[in-house]
Amino acid sequence: MTRSISILGATGSVGSSTLDLVRRNRAGWRVVALTANCSAAELAKLAREFGAEIAVVGDESCLSDLRDALGDSGIQAAGGTSALVEAAARPADVTVAAIVGCAGLRPTMAAIERGGAVALANKEALVSAGGVMTAAVRSHGATLLPVDSEHNAIFQCLQGNRIEDVRRITLTASGGPLRGWSQAELEAATPAQAVAHPNWDMGAKISVDSATMMNKGLELIEAHHLFPVGLDRLDIVVHPQSVIHSMVEYRDGSTLAQLGPSDMRVPIASALAWPDRMDTPMEPLDLPALGTLTFEAPDEERFPATRVAREAAQAGGGAPCVLNAANEVAVARFLDGSCKFTDIVCVNEVVLERHQDDPAPNSLDDVTMLDESARATARAVLESL
Numbered sequence: 001m002t003r004s005i006s007i008l009g010a011t012g013s014v015g016s017s018t019l020d021l022v023r024r025n026r027a028g029w030r031v032v033a034l035t036a037n038c039s040a041a042e043l044a045k046l047a048r049e050f051g052a053e054i055a056v057v058g059d060e061s062c063l064s065d066l067r068d069a070l071g072d073s074g075i076q077a078a079g080g081t082s083a084l085v086e087a088a089a090r091p092a093d094v095t096v097a098a099i100v101g102c103a104g105l106r107p108t109m110a111a112i113e114r115g116g117a118v119a120l121a122n123k124e125a126l127v128s129a130g131g132v133m134t135a136a137v138r139s140h141g142a143t144l145l146p147v148d149s150e151h152n153a154i155f156q157c158l159q160g161n162r163i164e165d166v167r168r169i170t171l172t173a174s175g176g177p178l179r180g181w182s183q184a185e186l187e188a189a190t191p192a193q194a195v196a197h198p199n200w201d202m203g204a205k206i207s208v209d210s211a212t213m214m215n216k217g218l219e220l221i222e223a224h225h226l227f228p229v230g231l232d233r234l235d236i237v238v239h240p241q242s243v244i245h246s247m248v249e250y251r252d253g254s255t256l257a258q259l260g261p262s263d264m265r266v267p268i269a270s271a272l273a274w275p276d277r278m279d280t281p282m283e284p285l286d287l288p289a290l291g292t293l294t295f296e297a298p299d300e301e302r303f304p305a306t307r308v309a310r311e312a313a314q315a316g317g318g319a320p321c322v323l324n325a326a327n328e329v330a331v332a333r334f335l336d337g338s339c340k341f342t343d344i345v346c347v348n349e350v351v352l353e354r355h356q357d358d359p360a361p362n363s364l365d366d367v368t369m370l371d372e373s374a375r376a377t378a379r380a381v382l383e384s385l
């Protein structure tokens with residue numbers, strides 16, 4: 001049986017892992033839309049290889065390059081935010097939401113509003129839009145399939161069980177490349193050091209989030225929206241080997257865990273095939289070779305991001321959106337060398353404080369307005385450092 005697929009953010013790390021799975025079973029898939037921000041040549045190459053219906057660049061200034069690169073292939077080309085939304089709204093059996101940041105919100109919402117299956121990697125969109133997105137999932141009868149490895153693990157551990165029987169959900173965290181660094185070393189951490197993740201090969205933004213632990217903070221908020229248990233039932237444990245991807249503990253004392261290699265093709269395959277299973281090129285898990293799995297409590301003194309994110313989740317309303325926006329701005333500044341690693345979470349806290357009385361967003365437009373306003377505050381705070 002052939003299934004159709006669209007990939008938003010096709011040129012990124014998650015997009016490439018998804019296309020690798022599609023490439024291994026070409027006869028099983030028909031590719032509808034592939035999108036990128038600007039990498040026109042790369043996007044055109046993928047669109048040609050997979051015979052996509054349409055290729056879209058988010059940055060309209062890259063559209064003429066995309067048109068040139070697609071030549072007489074017969075593949076449609078489009079550019080700009082409304083074109084991303086239009087592409088995401090095209091019928092497909094599954095839409096992979098793998099754009100990084102809140103930039104992916106409107107296209108992801110368009111896929112949800114179509115009422116189909118959405119394989120969600122774009123955690124920033126869910127963190128920012130929270131209740132607006134989950135309400136749209138319910139009202140349009142869409143299915144949100146978590147791709148983030150922890151959430152995919154939890155999703156798998158919940159199958160066949162009742163959410164009311166859950167005592168605790170534990171998200172595992174690798175601790176990132178700077179785990180164990182002193183405060184003084186963290187102050188001086190460079191972008192190259194922060195993106196050198198020991199276990200996962202990911203895009204720059206999530207790699208920095210992983211180093212600050214804000215990735216786990218965002219994932220805590222993501223989990224709170226995906227799995228209806230109270231925040232007091234969501235826990236984080238540092239597990240540097242990244243073999244256990246998360247765990248669900250039930251009221252009878254049973255804890256179910258999902259294990260696997262640190263390769264995004266595993267959770268992506270799980271989401272794409274759900275409720276079935278599909279082949280991946282993974283080697284069998286070799287536990288004797290792994291030898292030891294270790295666990296430790298997060299160090300919120302040196303890595304305060306998980307505390308800040310938990311407080312934002314507790315505050316609710318617009319706080320998670322504000323946190324995400326501030327974090328996106330600060331991470332971009334850190335990556336371009338214009339702020340320190342330790343400034344990132346400090347800026348996030350200051351911006352949260354300045355926006356604490358903002359009204360809760362009730363619509364997509366509210367979310368966009370709050371996101372823009374928090375970005376402006378973050379830029380101002382960064383200027384004043």
Ligand code: NAD
Pocket residue numbers: 008009010011012013014015035036037038039058059097098099100101103104121122123124147148149200201202203204205206264
């Ligand atoms: P990436 O930077 O490698 O790729 C991002 C993709 O989004 C690219 O195709 C890029 O062209 C596109 N994009 C970027 N900005 C855009 C914009 N303004 N408009 C339209 N398109 C834009 O990122 P990634 O590591 O693949 O992560 C993608 C998402 O998946 C993020 O939300 C991340 O948190 C999440 N995620 C990633 C991993 C991973 O292993 N990489 C794991 C879990 C979750």
Ligand code: MG
Pocket residue numbers: 148149150219
């Ligand atoms: Mg994750």
